[in-house]
Amino acid sequence: MFSLKGSIVALVTPMEANGDISWETLNNLIDWHIDSGTKGIVIVGTTGESATVDVSEHVQLIERAFQHSDGRIEIIAGTGANSTKEALFLTESAKKAGASAALLVTPYYNRPTQKGLLEHYKLIANEVDLAQFLYNVPSRTACDLLPETVSELSKRKILLDLKRLFPDPGRLEELKPSYLMKIFFCIRVMT
Template identity: 45%
Template sequence: MLTGSLVALVTPMHDDGTLDFASLERLIDWHLEEGSDAIGIVGTTGEASTVDLAEHCDLIGAAVRCCAGRAPVIAGTGANSTAEAIELARRARQLGADYSLTVVPYYNKPTQEGMYRHFRAIAEAVDMPHILYNVPGRTVAGMSNDTILRLADIPNIVGIKDASGDIPNGADLLRRAPADFAVYGADDPSALALMFLGAHGIFSVTANVAPRLMREMNQAALDGDVAYANAINRRLFPLHQQLFVESNPIPVKWALAQMGAIGQGIRLPLTTLSPAGQAAVRAAMEEAGIASATAAR
């Protein structure tokens, strides 16, 4: 079972919005050096909604080649069209991704039965490990625990990325889930609480700028070292909050640019971080002690 710190990686772009593969490779190398346990590519933080199909596949392929077996690659393959999600998962498998990450269909607001059939169709069509992704703040419709548990019975649906931030609901899921079904926290401010309840790791935005600390926090939680995990979380908590001061990934891409890890590129309809947002993120970086950190160049 995949455990630990799973970074929801940004997609570096040049100032004109074109993809910056050289920076992506440097960023992945840095994450692996810092201990990230897996690389999540072309997810929400990776601006999957603004890249076309060819770019989507190019990003997955680049991540697979760069990781070269050093860490698993989790490829974002979600879509609100079941046929498109199946095609993306097929491409990810062909390109060598280790897992697909498939979000609840957005905008069309499917029923719980519709969600079940959507994810079952993907799993039946593409023979690879699939991780569900529940983020009701973006998709509006969210999966119920009963639906998740139905899907957990499908052999190649192996876990869920839970970005709901609903700890009681997460506790119920962890209580009822099969032992071989992984639950990952994905709401940075509340994810450690879910770890203490038995979650298997964290899909993190904060890990983009603090990979080693997030790795240490996850490992401490898995080892039962509550005091050390809490100490790291307290240090990072302002980042957990301020990296969402504007729509993700606006703040985290600005922070990485300040660290010299990537350029300023971001695609419309997302915009660069506002001056007020910059002040908030800068203060959080300073409190975490990483404002002057330098990622791989």
């Protein structure tokens, strides 16, 4: 079972000047993190151009990262999308490639309801047996996964953890009583 212990780093997707993915540079980044003792990497998350690479490149990034790492590091695959069908396909692809977990950003742009979010994550969890991290970053997606929805998802044992950027750390208090599980928080500090 995947464990959240140690440093887990969101990788950039290195690009050539013409916009193609630099596979050699990606391999070098993965090797550097392995050699440095990083415990896990997030491939094709929001830091890794998930919204700008096409679906074929997205799947290739997951597959190649897993093949190159050869079990030497945990791979969390960014599989979120604004379409449930695409997010499901990417999560299935991540599972098939051998990823340790999936990171699913809330569907962006479409502004789904909380019921819609519940159905989105339920469908993916029911179809793919892979640990899921839900990624809530409303400042970028225009979609906020509310504490009540997180609570409902946790009751159904749908999610492993929640990665959340907090513009307001006071929201931590809203989540504490809503579910019993480990929580992975990323608090962005601008200096």
